Amino acid sequence: MAIQPQEAIKPLTVLELNTRIHDLLAARFQTVVVKGEVSGVSLRNGHVWFTLKDATASVGAVIFSGTARRLPFLPENGQELVVTCQVDYHAQYGRVNLVVSRLDYDGAGKLRAAIEQLKRRLEAEGAFAPDRKRALPFLPRCIAFITSPSGAVIHDLQQTIWERFPNMRLALYPALVQGTASQRSLVAALRQCDQDGLADVVIVARGGGSFEELMAFNQEAVVRAIQTMRIPVITALGHTSDRTLADLVADREARTPTAAAEIVVPKKADLRRQLGERGQRLQRAGLTALIVPVHQVQLRRQTVARLAGELYSRRRERLAHLTSMLRQREPREVWRQRERSLQECRRRLTGARDATAHRMASARLQVGGLRDRLIGLGERGIRDRRGNLEGRAARLTALAPEQTLKRGYSICVDGQTGGIIREALEARQGQPVNVLLSAGRLEATVDQVVP
Structure with missing residues (x-):
C-alpha cells in the first residue's frame, strides 16, 4: 500500500x-x-x-x-x-x-473626598472667611462675563442686565465651562479679565450640570484664580444641589445667571424714581433753607424794635426817678422826711410798748389760772389713787389664807419638807405633820391614811 x-x-x-x-x-x-x-x-x-x-x-x-x-x-x-x-x-x-x-x-466618593480635603485646606487658609469677601459696587461702570460665548447663559445675562439698565457696558471673556480644557480656559479668562482692568465686577456663569460637568469649578487652579482677583467675583453656576469650591471662594453666589444679573446691577427705572424723589426732597429743603432765614430775620427785626422800645421806656422812667430823687435831696425836704420818720418810729415804739404790757398782764392772769388748775388736778388724782389702793387692799385681805383659817379651816403641812398636803394619798402612816390654825399650830403624826 x-x-x-x-x-x-x-x-x-x-x-x-x-x-x-x-x-x-x-x-x-x-x-x-x-x-x-x-x-x-x-x-x-x-x-x-x-x-x-x-x-x-x-x-x-x-x-x-x-x-x-x-x-x-x-x-x-x-x-x-x-x-x-x-x-x-x-x-x-x-x-x-x-x-x-x-x-x-x-465611585464619586473618592473624588468628593479629594474635593473635601482641598476644601478643608482652603478653609484653613481663610479663603472662605466672610471678612475677605468684598462688597459689590453699587453701580458698576462695566460688567465682565466669563462663560461660553454660545448658549443661553450669555443671552440671559445680557438680556436681564440691559432690561434693568439699558446702557450698561458689558465685556465678554469667552471660556470653556465643560470638558478637559475648561480648567485652563477658565484660569486664562480670569487672569486676562483681572489684567485688563476694564470691569468693576465679573460674573462666572454656567447653565447648571452634573457633578462631573462642574468639576472644573472644583479645581484648585480655578479657585486660586478667583481668590486672587482684584475685583469682586460672582458665581452663577445654575440650578445644582452641590456648592462648588468656586462658589465658596467667590464674593457673592447666585443660583442662576439671571439672579446674578439682578444682584450686580439695579433697575434704572428705580434709580430714576429715587433720584426724582430725592430731587424733590432737596428742592423742598432748599426752599426751606431760603424761606426760614428770611422769616428769622423778620422775627429778629421785630424783636429788636420791641426791645429798643422797652429799653427807651425803662431809661426814661429811670431818668424821671433820678430827677425826683434829686429834688428830694434838698436840705429842708430831707429834714422834713427825717422828722416824719422819727414821728413814725415814736408811734410804732409806743404801740409796741402798750402791746407788750397787755400781753404781760394777760400772761399773769393765765399763769394764776393754770396754777390753781394744776393744784386741783393733783389733789383729785391723789384722792382717786388712794381710794383705788384701799379697795385693792381690802380685796387682797379678803383673799388672804388667814381669813380662810378664821372661818374654821386649817392647813396641813409636811413636818419634814414644809410642803402643803392637799390629798390623803400624799401622806403616809407615821409621817409627822403640822396643822396650821387661825391662831397657833398643832404638831401631829399620821396614824392612818384613809383615801
Missing part, C-alpha cells in the same frame, strides 16, 4: 495572523466597559495615551483628540476610572489598545 504524502499546511504571515486576531477581537468586543487604575498618562498630537491596570494585569488605552475635546475631564495618574471603549488590536505591532469613548469615575 502506497503512502500518499499529506497536503502541506499553508503558513500565515505575521500580518495575516495579526489581522485575523484583529477581526476576531473587533467582532467579539465591539463595546466593553473596563475598570482600572490610570498610569503613564501622556499627550501626543492631541491624543491622550495611558495605561489601565489592576493588581495583576495592565492594558494600554488611548483617547483620540476628537473624543478628548468632548469628554468632561481627562484621566490623571492614580485615578480609578471606568472606561467605555472598543478593543483594538494593532496588526502591525501585535499590540492590544483600548480606544476610549467615555470616562466615568469609579
Whole structure:
C-alpha cells in the first residue's frame, strides 16, 4: 500500500495572523466597559495615551483628540476610572489598545473626598472667611462675563442686565465651562479679565450640570484664580444641589445667571424714581433753607424794635426817678422826711410798748389760772389713787389664807419638807405633820391614811 504524502499546511504571515486576531477581537468586543487604575498618562498630537491596570494585569488605552475635546475631564495618574471603549488590536505591532469613548469615575466618593480635603485646606487658609469677601459696587461702570460665548447663559445675562439698565457696558471673556480644557480656559479668562482692568465686577456663569460637568469649578487652579482677583467675583453656576469650591471662594453666589444679573446691577427705572424723589426732597429743603432765614430775620427785626422800645421806656422812667430823687435831696425836704420818720418810729415804739404790757398782764392772769388748775388736778388724782389702793387692799385681805383659817379651816403641812398636803394619798402612816390654825399650830403624826 502506497503512502500518499499529506497536503502541506499553508503558513500565515505575521500580518495575516495579526489581522485575523484583529477581526476576531473587533467582532467579539465591539463595546466593553473596563475598570482600572490610570498610569503613564501622556499627550501626543492631541491624543491622550495611558495605561489601565489592576493588581495583576495592565492594558494600554488611548483617547483620540476628537473624543478628548468632548469628554468632561481627562484621566490623571492614580485615578480609578471606568472606561467605555472598543478593543483594538494593532496588526502591525501585535499590540492590544483600548480606544476610549467615555470616562466615568469609579465611585464619586473618592473624588468628593479629594474635593473635601482641598476644601478643608482652603478653609484653613481663610479663603472662605466672610471678612475677605468684598462688597459689590453699587453701580458698576462695566460688567465682565466669563462663560461660553454660545448658549443661553450669555443671552440671559445680557438680556436681564440691559432690561434693568439699558446702557450698561458689558465685556465678554469667552471660556470653556465643560470638558478637559475648561480648567485652563477658565484660569486664562480670569487672569486676562483681572489684567485688563476694564470691569468693576465679573460674573462666572454656567447653565447648571452634573457633578462631573462642574468639576472644573472644583479645581484648585480655578479657585486660586478667583481668590486672587482684584475685583469682586460672582458665581452663577445654575440650578445644582452641590456648592462648588468656586462658589465658596467667590464674593457673592447666585443660583442662576439671571439672579446674578439682578444682584450686580439695579433697575434704572428705580434709580430714576429715587433720584426724582430725592430731587424733590432737596428742592423742598432748599426752599426751606431760603424761606426760614428770611422769616428769622423778620422775627429778629421785630424783636429788636420791641426791645429798643422797652429799653427807651425803662431809661426814661429811670431818668424821671433820678430827677425826683434829686429834688428830694434838698436840705429842708430831707429834714422834713427825717422828722416824719422819727414821728413814725415814736408811734410804732409806743404801740409796741402798750402791746407788750397787755400781753404781760394777760400772761399773769393765765399763769394764776393754770396754777390753781394744776393744784386741783393733783389733789383729785391723789384722792382717786388712794381710794383705788384701799379697795385693792381690802380685796387682797379678803383673799388672804388667814381669813380662810378664821372661818374654821386649817392647813396641813409636811413636818419634814414644809410642803402643803392637799390629798390623803400624799401622806403616809407615821409621817409627822403640822396643822396650821387661825391662831397657833398643832404638831401631829399620821396614824392612818384613809383615801
